[in-house]
Amino acid sequence: MKSCLRYCLYAVLLCLMATAGLTANGKGDKSGAAAAAADSSVQRGSAFHEAPMLHEMVEAGTLPPLAERLPENPYVQSVVDDIGYYGGTMRRAWKGPSDKWGPAKLAEEFLVMFGPDGKSIVPDVAESYEILENGKKYVFHLRKGLKWSDGVEFTAEDVVFNWEHVILKEIYTKVNQCFFVDGQRCDVKKVDDYTVEVTFPAASPMFLQNLIFQVREFYSPAHYAKTILPEFIGDDRANAIAKEAGYADIKSYLKDKLYYFWIQDDVPSLRAWVPSNSNNSQRWVMTRNPYFFKVDPEGNQLPYIDEIVHEFVEDNSIVTMKGIAGELDMQFRHLDGASGDNYTLLMENQAQGGYRVIREVQPMGSGETFYPNLYHKDPVLRKIFRDVRFREALSSCINREEIKEIAFSGFGEVRQASLAPGMPYYSASWEKAYTAYDPALANKLLDEMGLKWDADHKYRLRPDGKVFEILLQNDRTNADAIILASKDMEAVGIKAIVKTMERSLLEELRENNDVDIYVWGYEGVSFLIDHSCMIPLTRQHNFAGMAGRYVESNGELGEAPYGDLATVIKNYQEIQTTTDQAKVDRLAKEIVSLSEKNLWAIGTVGLLPSIGVVNGRMGNVAEGLNDYDALRNVGALWPWQMYYNR
Numbered sequence: 001m002k003s004c005l006r007y008c009l010y011a012v013l014l015c016l017m018a019t020a021g022l023t024a025n026g027k028g029d030k031s032g033a034a035a036a037a038a039d040s041s042v043q044r045g046s047a048f049h050e051a052p053m054l055h056e057m058v059e060a061g062t063l064p065p066l067a068e069r070l071p072e073n074p075y076v077q078s079v080v081d082d083i084g085y086y087g088g089t090m091r092r093a094w095k096g097p098s099d100k101w102g103p104a105k106l107a108e109e110f111l112v113m114f115g116p117d118g119k120s121i122v123p124d125v126a127e128s129y130e131i132l133e134n135g136k137k138y139v140f141h142l143r144k145g146l147k148w149s150d151g152v153e154f155t156a157e158d159v160v161f162n163w164e165h166v167i168l169k170e171i172y173t174k175v176n177q178c179f180f181v182d183g184q185r186c187d188v189k190k191v192d193d194y195t196v197e198v199t200f201p202a203a204s205p206m207f208l209q210n211l212i213f214q215v216r217e218f219y220s221p222a223h224y225a226k227t228i229l230p231e232f233i234g235d236d237r238a239n240a241i242a243k244e245a246g247y248a249d250i251k252s253y254l255k256d257k258l259y260y261f262w263i264q265d266d267v268p269s270l271r272a273w274v275p276s277n278s279n280n281s282q283r284w285v286m287t288r289n290p291y292f293f294k295v296d297p298e299g300n301q302l303p304y305i306d307e308i309v310h311e312f313v314e315d316n317s318i319v320t321m322k323g324i325a326g327e328l329d330m331q332f333r334h335l336d337g338a339s340g341d342n343y344t345l346l347m348e349n350q351a352q353g354g355y356r357v358i359r360e361v362q363p364m365g366s367g368e369t370f371y372p373n374l375y376h377k378d379p380v381l382r383k384i385f386r387d388v389r390f391r392e393a394l395s396s397c398i399n400r401e402e403i404k405e406i407a408f409s410g411f412g413e414v415r416q417a418s419l420a421p422g423m424p425y426y427s428a429s430w431e432k433a434y435t436a437y438d439p440a441l442a443n444k445l446l447d448e449m450g451l452k453w454d455a456d457h458k459y460r461l462r463p464d465g466k467v468f469e470i471l472l473q474n475d476r477t478n479a480d481a482i483i484l485a486s487k488d489m490e491a492v493g494i495k496a497i498v499k500t501m502e503r504s505l506l507e508e509l510r511e512n513n514d515v516d517i518y519v520w521g522y523e524g525v526s527f528l529i530d531h532s533c534m535i536p537l538t539r540q541h542n543f544a545g546m547a548g549r550y551v552e553s554n555g556e557l558g559e560a561p562y563g564d565l566a567t568v569i570k571n572y573q574e575i576q577t578t579t580d581q582a583k584v585d586r587l588a589k590e591i592v593s594l595s596e597k598n599l600w601a602i603g604t605v606g607l608l609p610s611i612g613v614v615n616g617r618m619g620n621v622a623e624g625l626n627d628y629d630a631l632r633n634v635g636a637l638w639p640w641q642m643y644y645n646r
Contacts, residue, residue, distance in 0.1 A: 049300045051086040054290050063290055066301060071143040073127055075294040077641055080620040083296055084304040084643025091329045093319045094284065094310040098504035100263050102333045103286065103310060105635045107271040111140050111218050112208055121208050125270060134579055135205035142194040147291040148268035152223050156190040161222035163188040165229060172255040174552045177537055178210035181577050206576050209529045220258055221268040228257060272303040272640040284310040294640060303640035323613040326353035330621070330642065332612035332634055343409050343611060355613045358623045362610040365524030366417040366603030368481040370394065370472065370517050375546035375559055377513060380462050389445040391599040395434035397442035397492045398485050404605045407481035417603030420524030425588050430596035442492045453493055460493035469495040474519035475503040481604060482519055511539050518542045522601055527591065528575065534595055535572045536561065543600050564594045617645045
């Protein structure tokens, strides 16, 4: 399995290093999974086809003809195996509104995307793009005639409006650092109705990668936003609308409407499916977008599947049971396929449940990862957590082999929270740093720190005489891994309390700097693209959120980074603006070296497979692809070209 993982991770490396209705004929295209995201042209004179449910609406006069709904040059989506059939409902599970990123990743559409072939950055909503003046200027050419889900045309105005009235006004967050070079902001302007130009004061060679991963949608429906933004309708009216909708304040209302828009029935979208009953907390439905701009190679408008239904579940064990019962059509999220006995159960019940188990590659540096809060509000814990000996001790006391066998059914590899093999600047020594199960070393390090035992030799004491107690705060899927690690910590005198909670609450605690040890995963891919685990640039950071808040606010909020942490941030920011590859390599290698030296994140088991269940009748589901956040996880499987065999 290790060699397979490394081969697939190499494909991710290529990607991350790059800068630049259905007929029922059942005929197979057999273009293969590798023919990913080719945006060849289907000319206007070609025959287009639409789903029967949309054709009926056209016949009834409630929907314009397909030729008027598609852009002049639709995006032509390659299919994995066959031209599919229209119809059907995809059944999935979710854990309520706080689990909104699950449905989100099914059908995200950005101006440009990482290519699912793992080799390029490809046009998406934009028909094409140009990189000019050595990365100082970026030009996006939009698709003429592309329409929002309510039929209004999408134009450059939607991009510029989003920039001027949402991003710069900081409606839901601070202006992202990817829009700055050396503290100077870029300029975004409309050239014409279908052309947008982004110009930096100096080269910004990583802009496209950062735009995709950190900003995602770089547009808003201007015609809709003007009906809710206070600057257009006045503060009183805006506040009244928010209150009528059940929101305590206008800020949270606007964030839901303009950021978490995919769970809002009334907000126009460019996605393949749009919500149709978001007020139902138990059964959330997404219905096909009649104006979706993608077609298959034979001119059939996508998606093939009519709707997606998410049934509410309270915990992951129910998701597994629904999978075994054949009640899920395409599910990875919350399935815990590589946890405990779940994989065996899923494999044993395939025939009875009418599904098949598939595996994707998950280039995860570590599954359950422990992030001590370096900016803890308690000055005593802050001092302890900042002592590298504590982090070395914490890592050394964990029995990773036991966690691998019990919590992950023997899957994955024992490793430190670090870059995955095949990634740029991968370090074999970092991967193994302090991963040996050595409680004697852990005790020695804690003794050296002066953390004495209590009279009963059960727990260690803090310098102020209190019991050394920490919370392992998490919403993680693998409770067994966290519990096993907590027992290992207790064995060396650390009173570790596992506190599992709902995700949105956990994230709120992190943003407010109210966490002891945050438990999350550790992405093992290039930090030049996904900095979230290694480099604190936002308040959402796992081990130094206050430093991230300081960076994103340009020093107005939070606390300044210190020591090696400040060097890591400085190096990353320099990398964003240099075109000198030798300098990039030098700065990046120092980031890796300092991350290894400081052990800011404590890993357990990584390179775990992503295991899912797929309805036995479902076609065009690729296997062996990379289940990774920057590639949008399940979105990299192109759900809009999946279909049900008859």
